[in-house]
Amino acid sequence: MRTFLFVLSKHNEDIRCLTTLSHFGFECLPTQLVNKSIQKGFSFNILCVGETGIGKSTLINTLFNTNMKENKTSHFYSKVGLKVKTYELQERNIPLKLTVVKTVGYGDQINKESSYQPVVEYLDAQFEAYLQEELKIKRSLVDYHDSRIHVCLYFIAPTGHSLKSLDLLTMKNIDRRVNIIPLIAKADSLSKMDLQKFKSNIMSELVSNGIQIYQFPIDEEDDDNSQCLLPFAVVGSMEEVKVGKRMVKGRHYPWGVLQVENENHCDFVKLRDLLLCTNMEDLKDQTHTQHYECYRSSRLQKLGFNDTGPNNQPVSFQEMYEAKRQEFHGQCLREEEELKQTFMLRVKEKELTFKDAEKELQDKFEHLKRIQQEEILKLEEERRKLEEQIIDFYKTKTASETSQAQVCANVKKDKDRKK
């Protein structure tokens, strides 16, 4: 006989929680999930936005301790572009498909107004591709390469002053589309005091401009709140430097060594832990449940779909689809009728124009015909006159020939007589 441990009823308040008395197997659910996830593999998509040469590639290399060979980018691009590269990484037996998208030529143009546009377009294009896959009848979301961006590392130049207008403009335009984590790049160029001031300036500017950045989930076990460290002051380097007896990642200066992984020197370790160890899944969740959802709902609304009807009554997708289909059909009929009317009108107009042209041609033809008749008559008259002249001429000619023959005969007679 089976024992039911959970007695479920329709109402949540009636759910009784009971402790199991023996092993059933569902305690292994987390293990099943872990195994399934490892089998499936993990993927993570990072977008790095920042000026040319600000240290984007170096930081990504340092984060994943891999040399993702890159050529230096030119400062002379006429517009901002995006470079997308995907890498297959492995840590122990955990595979990670990492996609890094980097801005190219960001901040290099004189007119910076549309610098953020390619970034916005790229983010939307990835959402659109996912939406199109979702809307397919035969979907393959299991092996679909999800290219939606999970996090945007925004590199702020270490000016020590405040954010640039380009930073504000870009962040304002992408904050509803992606999880932004602001970073102070090359933070080794700022003194401790300047850095603190710079950080608080940046945070208050972000707040006063209503820019939403990624909110790290509050970890009760973590003593220091990660949010307080924002924006993270980072330093990147793949250089191995000797400190005491150890080789560490750092940057060597005439006055000493900056250790990238030393929390007193910069926030690199904190960023890496938060990004890769504790919040990667949350970033992916936020991307799907918040940013993608926002894109999806506004896109469907633009197409005319809604969850409620005009009276705020819930409407099913099928009803909505049927209504839209009818509306579309009606619109097609109306447009067809309009096109027919316009066509008929134009045909009539053309007919009238042709008739006018035909009449004009006919008149011209009649006129020419008349002129031709007159010409013929004139020529006939001239011919008649010429013929009369020819007859006169022949008459005169014959008369002159006769008189000439007479003269010749008389001359001959005279000659014969003299002989």
Ligand SMILES: Nc1nc2c(ncn2[C@@H]2O[C@H](COP(=O)(O)OP(=O)(O)OP(=O)(O)O)[C@@H](O)[C@H]2O)c(=O)[nH]1
């Ligand atoms: N001082 C200092 N220099 C850094 C840091 N990170 C990178 N650099 C140096 O800055 C230069 C440019 O670094 P990259 O990582 O190539 O910069 P990038 O933003 O990827 O450059 P592009 O891809 O060409 O836009 C290199 O000489 C790096 O060694 C840093 O944290 N501090």
